[in-house]
Amino acid sequence: MTESELLTRNPQSTLHTPHQHSQQQLQQQPSTSLLLNPHVRLESRPETFTASNLINSLETNYHSIVERFGNSPLAETTQYLTNNIIDPKEAKHLIDGFLCGVLVDAPNAEKHFTCIKTLAISTDQWMSLLTSFNILTLECFPFMKHSCKQQLLYFIDETL
Numbered sequence: 751m752t753e754s755e756l757l758t759r760n761p762q763s764t765l766h767t768p769h770q771h772s773q774q775q776l777q778q779q780p781s782t783s784l785l786l787n788p789h790v791r792l793e794s795r796p797e798t799f800t801a802s803n804l805i806n807s808l809e810t811n812y813h814s815i816v817e818r819f820g821n822s823p824l825a826e827t828t829q830y831l832t833n834n835i836i837d838p839k840e841a842k843h844l845i846d847g848f849l850c851g852v853l854v855d856a857p858n859a860e861k862h863f864t865c866i867k868t869l870a871i872s873t874d875q876w877m878s879l880l881t882s883f884n885i886l887t888l889e890c891f892p893f894m895k896h897s898c899k900q901q902l903l904y905f906i907d908e909t910l
Contacts (some may be wrong), residue, residue, distance in 0.1 A: 770893030782807050784854045790893040801889035804846075804882060812854065824861045831868045841873035849882060853894075853901045863908050 785805055786792070792802035819827050836844070848869070851862035870876050886894075886902060893903070 768875050780873060784812065784850065785890070785895065785898050786893050787895055791894065792890070801885055804885045806891065807843075808846050808850035808853075808882070811843045812850035813846060813847075815847035815851065822896070824828055824864060827861070828868045834871055836873055837870070838873060840877065841869050842878050845879050846882060850907075852905050853898045856897065856904075857903055859901060859904060863905065875907055886895045 781842045783790070783805060785808065819830075822830075831844070845866055848862045848865045852866070855862065866879065870879050880901060883905075890901065891902070
């Protein structure tokens with residue numbers, strides 16, 4: 751019996767394909783995002799597609815900079831960022847990682863912010879940083895954890 755035949759016999763019933771079922775389960779699982787409140791899943795909202803991609807990029811690149819620079823002192827990290835030629839694509843990834851660091855790692859926010867300034871100046875990536883910042887403030891802010899909102903305000907204060 752086909753789905754349409756079943757629905758004709760019993761219009762109250764709807765069949766869930768495996769994809770639909772897993773999508774429903776996905777929406778019920780709490781978010782494991784570093785930036786977003788639990789139970790917020792931007793990927794389930796078509797209007798926040800760009801924001802969802804940005805959040806994924808920020809968090810992925812944050813984990814990357816933690817692995818790469820770990821607990822290196824600020825002077826050592828900024829010296830590396832200044833002395834090594836970094837292509838624009840890599841600079842964008844590093845800036846995303848350090849921006850996420852400002853938002854989720856409050857004790858080291860000043861270090862992350864200094865690294866952002868160093869990279870943005872040396873690689874001329876201010877426009878990329880501004881784009882990420884705009885998406886965060888316009889599309890993500892209502893869904894962000896309170897601590898990340900506070901850190902975003904810190905970022906604004908330091909930038910001004």
